[in-house]
Amino acid sequence: MNWCPRLPQEIEAESFRRIEAQIGNHGLPPREWAVVRRMIHATGDFEYLHNVRFHHRAIDAGLTALRQGRPVVTDSRMLRAGISTGPLARLGVEVFCLMGDPEVAEEAGRGGITRAAVAMARALPLAAGGIVAIGNAPTALLSLLEQLANGASPPALVVAVPVGFVNAAESKEALICQDCPYITSLGPKGGSAVAASIINALAILALAETPS
Template identity: 40%
Template sequence: MNRIVHPIEQESFRRLRARLDTSHFPPLTRAVVERVIHSAADLEYASDLVLAEADLVPAHAALHAGAPVVVDVEMVAAGITRRRTVCRLKDARSGPGLTRSAHAVRLAYEEVGPGALWVIGCAPTALEELLTLDAAPALVIGLPVGFVGAAESKAALRASGLPAVSNVSEKGGSAVAAAALNALLYHPIPSEETL
């Protein structure tokens, strides 16, 4: 199914590309970088994001093959188009040493098992908890926001060696995390001729 792009979105991306040359990025990396920048109107993401095409290619294939998508909060889920997501925050409880977000990650992992795409856009503790599990994710989009724990949780994600999209700074949030996943959703599936 081809996505119909509204003229306002087309013009927005034209203006983005007029301000920033993204042509040197590989295809999926470029798609993620541009969509994240577009979602926040923040060109600094071009140098702040940390991602690798080698991680995005199999994640893109897994996503289009139907791998589950798990999100940390409903706000991330609301921003993801054309895809059902799993969010267990409503079922989660906090306890000593455990935030609701961390408990929600545990509950979601029990539901989906390994191989999911995880989209963390709000809670650093959700990302920290994910890193303690043997989740074998297809991809972790780790873009939580905040001045307490966000940059540190993203550094831990990068150090983990898991396939990931993250950024170096405290910036992030639901909109940019959803945008990164949408970039993979919107990017066309390669035809057998191009494989």
């Protein structure tokens, strides 16, 4: 059997071609389509075409943050590992995740709450002017929303696609009611790979739109 193409960039280009051929006329603005296409590419799930929701300022806010070298905070080490470091390094962007900090585990144990909730509350100040990306834990998103309700400064963009059947859909619906720019998905769908694909798409867009 002839396995072609084989080079990574050729495989990606052919994958995008096949996605576009199957979807046809999608009706999305070009920059939103670049994000959704990469979500589909990361998951093989075409339902994201109809499942994703963008705040009207989301793309502009995210690209501005990245071009200014603002940090990205993630809710899990898996999500951090899925973010391509090359484009972010070229933009001068650091990625932070506090899930592995011993203090986080201690506080979560004392309070009877999840490490994800504690880590997000502790990490939010690091995301000032930057991006929060949540792909694993609905409790991280609920913690973020609680911090915002208590007067914390919002990040420039919230990428929130936590996966699951308990509080995932509800937390995302609550986010949609906020004025903070967001990119999210409906229902239980999501995951770290989806969140990473959104950050990767935004980083590529930011580089493409940055004057050389």
